[in-house]
Structure formats: C-alpha cells, structure tokens
Amino acid sequence: MNKVLFFAHLRDAVGKELIEINASGKTVGELKEELTEKYHLPRMETVMTAINEEFASNDEVIQDGDEIAFIPPVSGG
Amino acid sequence: MNKVLFFAHLRDAVGKELIEINASGKTVGELKEELTEKYHLPRMETVMTAINEEFASNDEVIQDGDEIAFIPPVSGG
C-alpha cells in the first residue's frame, strides 16, 4: 500500500489531505493520470511529485510502502 | 541504539546536531544527567524532551530505536 499526500488546491479537489491506495509498480506519470481521472485534478502535468520526501520524475516506478506527495508550484507573490 | 538530536545552543555545546548512543532502558532524566556530565550542557532541567516527536517527561523510559530530541525553550523576542 501507498500513502498519497495532496497539497494546496489539490487537497481541496480530492477533499482530503491523505489517501491510501496501492500504486506499487506504477510510474508516477501513470498514477497522475489515474488520479486526474478519478478526482478531476487540474493540470497535473505541472505538479511536482515526491517519493519519500525526494523529488521524483514522471517515469519513476513506485514501490510498495513508498509515500507519494503531490505539490503544485504556485505563482502568487 | 538511539538517535539523539540537539537544538539551539545545546547543539553548539555538543558540537553536532545528532549523536547515536544506546539509551534504551534509561529514563529521560537519567539520560539528561549523563549528557550534562559528558558535554557540560547548561540547565538541562528546563530543557524540553521529545521521544519520537512527542513530548516526554523526565520519568519516561527510553526504548530501543526511540529518537530523542532536546529542545531548550528560549526567552528572546
């Protein structure tokens, strides 16, 4: 199983900060697509992904137990 | 084994942020005394202790693998 954390407006879109799903074997890109569809997440292609508090690219493969976080870069200032 | 983290001036006194020692079976109070002697730490009786990111009192017993942190409340402002 994997914990998936959502930050900022992604959290609002999903309705909670944390979900638990089984994403092991999937790439980050595949997980993004799946979640985009399920939760209608906006613009996931520009969202930063972390696996276990380390930056991960779209083709990285998720292992069982990995903690995933999605952090949308924002532009306000 | 246990990781022990020092914050603020305690870190300066010890010379590093993190040490690894075996403290399992000791109480927080005993560990404080031991470290005070070894590193000449100032006023440990007023320093807050956390075990695994949770506040711990002086009579709490440390388990193997516990992460200890010493955080001195400061008065500046």
Next chain:
Amino acid sequence: MNERYSRQILFSGIGREGQEKIRNKHVLIIGAGALGSGNAEILTRAGVGKITIIDRDYVELSNLQRQQLYTEEDVSEKLPKAAAAEKRLRAINSDVEIRALVDDATPEVLEELISDVDVMIDATDNFETRMVINDISQKYNVPWIYGACVGSFGMSFSIIPGKTPCLNCLLRTIPLQGMTCDTGGIISPTVQMVISHQTAEALKILVEDWEAVRTSFVSFDLWRNQYTSLKMGKAKFAGCLSCGEDRTYPYLDRENMTKSTVLCGRDTVQIRPSNLGKISLERLATQLLSLGYKVKGNPYLLSVEMGSERMVIFQDGRALIHGTKDLIHAKTIYQRILG
C-alpha cells in the same frame, strides 16, 4: 466584496463570515519589540477590530535591525515603542482601533485589560511575564500564543485553556537563564517566522476555526534548516498550579514576582528575581566576555559594564543596577541579560 480585505476574504479559511468575525475581535499584544511590532502590523493590516499593545521600553538604534514598525526618526526622538508603534499602525489602517500603553505588563495591568480580549499574543522577552500571561489566560479563559526566538532558532505554541497543556505544565519552573537576543543575537528572518506562526494561529482563533488551531509545539532553526513539530498531549500536568484542578495562579501573586527597589540615596536599583536559585557566574562571565562586554568578578559576584550603567550580579540571581533610579529601565536591563 470589501475591496481592502478582498484577498483575505478569497482565502477559503476566512471568507466573508471570517472577515466579519475578525472585525469584531480584540487582540492584546504584550510587548512591542521584534515579535510585538511584527504581530501588530500583520493583525492591523488584517483588519482586526481592536488591538491593544503594551510595552515599557523606548526605541533604540539596535532595535531597527529587526523591529519592523520603527524608523531612524523614532530613534532620534527616543519615542516609547508603544507610541511609535501606534503612529505607524494608524497610518497603515485607520479602520482598526489601536490602543497603545507605555507600561510594564504586571499582573495588575494585564488583569485590568483582559475583560473583552479574544486572544493574547506573547511578544515578551522573558519567562516571568510569560508565566503571568499564562496564569491570566487560565484564570480568564483566554487563549494565548507563545513565541520566542534567539539567533536562527525559534518556537511557537498555541495555548488554549481547557484543551492544550499550559506553559507552566511544560516548564514547571521558570528557567532563570534563558537565552535572549542580547546574549545569543538574532536575525530578522527568525523573528518573522515566529510571527508567521503566531499570526496564523491568531487568525484561526479569531475566525473560531478551532479545528485548524495547531496543537503541536513548533520549533525550527532557519540557519540549520531544521523544523520539528511535537505532539504535546502528554505534557498536560494534572497537578499544574496554573491549569490543574487545584490551581492557584501562582504568577499572579506579587510574592512570586521580580522585585525592583531603588536603593535609598544611591543611583542604584536592586533587582530580586522571583525564583531564587544559584546561577553559574562562571558560565555567565564567559558568555558575556565573548559578547564583548567588560566583565570583572569573583566567586561571589560579577560586575558588568553596560553603557552608562553597571550591573553587579550575585550567585542567587539578585543584581544591583548602578547608574539609574528608573525601576522599569533597570528591570529591562536585567532581563535582557538574564532572560
């Protein structure tokens, strides 16, 4: 939409209803130094209905490095901090009722101010006053937000009566020799980060979003890139004299306060701290020397030159401040060094 606060109303945690609540609340800020001036500016800009700020000190040149309401002109006019703060806060937001008091935050003074206060912000520089705030908070059921910093290290904790542990639970006794900005230095990003935490908590309390109020104790070091958040449930102490069942509010008792007395016929004030206990004169001497102070001493006392004053500190924490008859000024000097 109220144009002035439109960006704040847009934020989902506040909204129009939250802004209305903020507009009808009263915040008491104790201290107008680094934390006090920053907290006051943010809450004034946010449109809080009424802000009371109390401080006993004057604006000095060495304040300008981090105390954001003040200018070089305030230093040259030697304005009291509360007065200088009031002037700037009014220019920032004339909607807010600002009450500025040049006074020492004693139990008597705070008990008089507390009646319609919704939250207190700790912007003091010593544990003695914090313990008074803590007792007032418990006695009158008003939340307060602890904040403190030295160097690049800072911390904050929201204290909600009946819900979280109180400061007395955490500390049990007042640390006599806490690090202060006059002994450990301070950089302004640290101050601002403590203020960020304090004002975010204050806004949550003002809009009554109790779910959102942080229950953990935050501490961080900006130079060493550390940030920790501690769960505090276990810190609650049933026998606590400030928040336990048999509470006495010990810090509202005059007996437990630092006493300052002008010594008759001499240009000297004596300071006698509340919790007498030995301090390490040797360690204090080393520390003060490394900071560039002129220090002389023997096993029984230390003598420190501080500008036009000279402070003599005894092992039990008692001190004589020579060169002044001003009780409040003497206490300020004392707490700058001894926290």
Next chain:
Amino acid sequence: MNERYSRQILFSGIGREGQEKIRNKHVLIIGAGALGSGNAEILTRAGVGKITIIDRDYVELSNLQRQQLYTEEDVSEKLPKAAAAEKRLRAINSDVEIRALVDDATPEVLEELISDVDVMIDATDNFETRMVINDISQKYNVPWIYGACVGSFGMSFSIIPGKTPCLNCLLRTIPLQGMTCDTGGIISPTVQMVISHQTAEALKILVEDWEAVRTSFVSFDLWRNQYTSLKMGKAKFAGCLSCGEDRTYPYLDRENMTKSTVLCGRDTVQIRPSNLGKISLERLATQLLSLGYKVKGNPYLLSVEMGSERMVIFQDGRALIHGTKDLIHAKTIYQRILG
C-alpha cells in the same frame, strides 16, 4: 561593536566578518508586492550595502492587507510601488543604497541590472518572469531564491547555478494557469513565512556560508499545519535548456515572451502568452464566478468584468483587455488572473 547591527553580529552565523560582507553586497529584488516589500524591509534593516527593487505596479487599497511597506497615504497618492517602497526603506535605514525602478522586469531590463548583483530575490507573481530570472541566473552565475504563496500555502527554493537544479529543470514548461493571490486569496502569515525562508537564504549567500544554504525545496501550509522539505538532487535535468550542457536560455528570447500590443483605434490591449496551449475555459469560468467576478462566455471565449476593464480570454490563452491602452497595466491584469 557597531551598535545598530549588534544583535545580528552576535549571531554566530554572521559575526563581525559576516556583517562586513553584507555591507558590501548588492541584492536585486524583482517585484515590490507582498514578497518584495517584506524581503526589502528585512534586507534593508540588515544593512545590505545596495538594494535594487523593480516593480511595474501602483499601490492599491487591496494591497494594504499584506504589503508591508505601504500606507493608506500611498494608496490615496496612487504612488508606484517602487517609489513608495523607496521612501519607506530610506526612512528605515539611511546606510543602505536603495535603487527603486518603476519598470517591467523584462530580459533586457534585468540583463542591464545584473552585473554587480550577488543574489536575486523572486518576488514576482507569475512564472513567466520567474523563468526569465532563472535564465539570467544561469547565464550570469548569480543565485536566486524562488518564493511563492497562495492562501495559506507557500514554498521556497534556493537556486545556485552549478549546484542545485534550476526552475526549468523542475517545471520543464511554464504552468499557464498557476494559482495566484487574485484567484486563491492570501493571508499575510503565509507571505511572511515565505519571506523568512527567502531572507534567511539570502543572508547565508551574502555571508558566503554555502554549507548552510538549504538544498531542499520547502513547502508548507500554515492553516493545515503542514511543512515538508524535499530533497531535490534528482530533479537536475541534463537536457535542461536553462542549465544543461546545451543551454540556450530560452526565456531570454523575445519570441518566447508574452506579447502585448495596443490594438489600433480601440481602447484595447491584446495579450498573447508565450506557451500557447489550450486552457480550460470552463474551469476558469467556475473559479472566477465563485470569486464573485461577472463572467459570460461560450465554448470559445470567456468575458470577465474587472472594474473599469473587461477581459476576453480565448482557449489558447490569448486575451483582449478592453478599456485600457496601457500595455503594462494590461499585462498585470492578465497575469493576476492567469498566473
């Protein structure tokens, strides 16, 4: 000891030598909004030798909730932010050489300013300018500190050429529709916390304490009590056009910039963004409606009333701003909504 900076010199990370370095450095702050005014105040108080701040905008009433250098008087005088900032910064610290420019931070303008700059602070409100800063940073080997915030959510990352990944590595393409303070709202504690991180990093860079500079990407949510710090080593992209081996600095190329043109004979400016690509008009409409804007539209375009102007947005991101001939004003309005 220099009395004014004594508390900063006392801090072990700075010291007398560090203060001397700070005194001889030049910081360029791009933007004088919420992040810019706060960064400028802290660095001015810290005694940086020279500070240049550039902004194209004017002080408006809705800025006062979080933009700390400005007062109600600045609003009523409609002062440019750079000019109002300069006035206040001078009153705070006459030691510091303040240069304030009322201008758009285009590649040309920034390339002219960069020569003796030691660090750039990102205080912009859009990714397009950030990408320009990022390319300038790589081309001239000057670190910059990214900072951004919306609502209670904020982030910061220090970008050191040759050491850390750059913003282009992280984003690969510019997000066309980033959340902005005009769409997601903002509270001032969030701004201050980003500023704390940015100024702490700036001080480390100014005193050349490269060991202390944070290499992780920080993000936090003050309302939801979150704080994360991500290791970024793996984000470095060898083929990056800004910092890779075959770099072209694409964002310094005029072809890749948002173009604004006054439409002949009409009181209208056309904005054509650099990275054309479909945007979701439906989502944008829902968002703007929920924020209280008057929105009309069809599958091909949206029309939004914004005070005295009206913006028509097409699917490819192109927009017409009716009611103005001022290119910079039009671009400001556009980026407020589209980030």
